[in-house]
Every structure is written in structure tokens, then in C-alpha cells.
Amino acid sequence: MYGLVNKAIEGLICSQAGEGVWAQVKQKAGIEENYFVSMNPYPDEVSYKLVGAASEVLGLSAEEVLIQFGEYWVLYTAQEGYGNLLAMTGHDFRGFLFNLDNMHAQVGLGFPELKPPSFRVTENSPEELTLHYYSDRAGLSPMVIGLLHGLGKLMNTAVHVKQTAHHAQGADHDEFLVQYRPI
Secondary structure, three states: OEHHHHHHHHHHHHHHHOHHHHHHHHHHHOOOOOOOOOOOEOOHHHHHHHHHHHHHHHOOOHHHHHHHHHHHHHHHHHHHHHHHHHHHHOOOHHHHHHOHHHHHHHHHHHOOOOOOOEEEEEEEEOOEEEEEEEOOOOOOHHHHHHHHHHHHHHOOEEEEEEEEEOHHHOOOOEEEEEEEEEO
């Protein structure tokens, strides 16, 4: 994953628990870098170690850390210069989700080693859809739940998410039932 992800993990922990806790997380994860370079690729293992260490230090499950991180990620990237890209992806919650793969293709132009997930949307009703999530990276489906909640906050939309299929439990991909309405 790119350094931008690890910087966002740092930002989440520092904003919620302080820089001292971030230092504890890095130490527990065995990470010696003083800072992460946004545009540099890092082994995925670095991000996984940070999430695992954050879970232990904060006393949260890894799932809870990933959900919080997903929500934080949306708001973080909007502030870190990607707001225009987010705005071009969709002006409302539904439109944004239908364009996730297009957004990742655009991001890939600046991040040549990007290995993004893929998303497909099945519309169930005007305020309900099924989001299909495909990724080569294991264990990140809780982050999708957080991403959806963060996107709802960004787009003034009430969002309820329930994971209905789990790749980790044998399904060929993860699925989420998403109910939403503008507020």
C-alpha cells in the first residue's frame, strides 16, 4: 500500500489518542520509519502491522480499527488534495458508488503500483443497493463499512450498512446491503 494509507492511519490515531499513542503503536508494530512518504509504495504488511498494533494498544478489535479507519480515510483524502477527484466521482452517494472503479482508475495514474479493489453495484430500490467488493487483500471488508459511513457524512446521507456475504467465510467476494437517504 502507498504511504498515504499509513499516513492516514497515523492521522487517525494521533487525532483520537495523541502522538504518544502513535509512538506506542509504531513500536509495537516494529515500524522504525519516522514518517511515511505519501507517494511511496510500502509492503502491505506494514499497514497490517499498524492496524494490529493499534488494535492492541487501543484495546479495540482489528475490525473496529478498520471501520474507524475507513470513515477517517474518506474525510482525510478529501482534505489531503483529493477533494476534486472525489467530487468528480459523484455528486451524490449513489452516483459515487457506481463510479468507484472509475475513480480508482484515475488514482492509478498517479500511483502506478496501485492494486485497488473493485466494486460492482446492484440497485435494489431507490434507497437500497448491494455493494459487491472484490479485493486481493484479505481482511479489509470492515474498512468498506467505514468508507461507506464516511462517504455518507461527506455527502450528507444517512447510511446503514450490513455485510451479507463474507469472502473470509467462503464467498467469492464480500457483499454489503446498503440503505441510504439524503439528510
